Amino acid sequence: MADTRPIDARGWIFQVEDTDADPDAWLPIAGIDTWNYNPSENEETTETTAFDSAGQYEQDVMQRGASLSLEGKYRINKTTKARDPGQAYIDADWAERVGYESRNKLRYRHETQTVWRVWEATVSPGEQGGSNNDKTSWSATFTRCGAATTMAVAP
Structure with missing residues (x-):
């Protein structure tokens, strides 16, 4: 194990x-x-304990789910004053959709990985705010819909 090291959270x-x-x-x-990242968000189980469980609890997972929350600072281009394209798309386009149109794709990986984890998801925009000596906050929570897929990182 001497060759293994923890990875930086900022590398995602x-x-x-x-x-x-x-x-x-x-x-x-x-x-x-x-x-x-919460890999058990929206997980549902059903109890399967029976007399022959000998007093020990048993269950089966009936539904899997996951969520990913991102928090940070509201970003703009200092020259053009345009919003960060990713944040702007989430806030101004995706977050306004309802029904079947409320789904979009999100992908993530660590900089050391060669494969993206891809989700079809819905998004819930987070609160924005700040006080006298703060920068404006920004956040969003993504809820996975269906199973995750993968995508190779393009060279």
């Missing part, structure tokens, strides 16, 4: 698919300073 890359672009494009999400 998050991108959202811009389905309005022709062809579809992946937009980096800038300004992230905290992220949280």
Whole structure:
């Protein structure tokens, strides 16, 4: 185990698919300073304990789920004053959709990995705010819909 080392949390890359672009494009999400992956969000189980369980609890997982929360700073281009493209797409386009149109794709990986983890997901925009000596906050929570897939990192 002497050759293994922990990886830096800041080495994770998050991108959202811009389905309005022709062809579809992946937009980096800038300004992230905290992220949280919950692999058991929306998990559902059913109890299977029976008399022959000898008093020991048993269950089966009936549904899997996952969520990913990103938090950071609201970003703009200091020259053009345009919003960060990833944050802007999430806030102004994706977060406004409802019904079947509320789904979009998100992908993420660590900079040391050669494969993206890809989700079809819904997004819940987070609160924005700050106080006197703060920068404006930004956040979003993504809830996976269906099973994750993978995509090779393009050279």
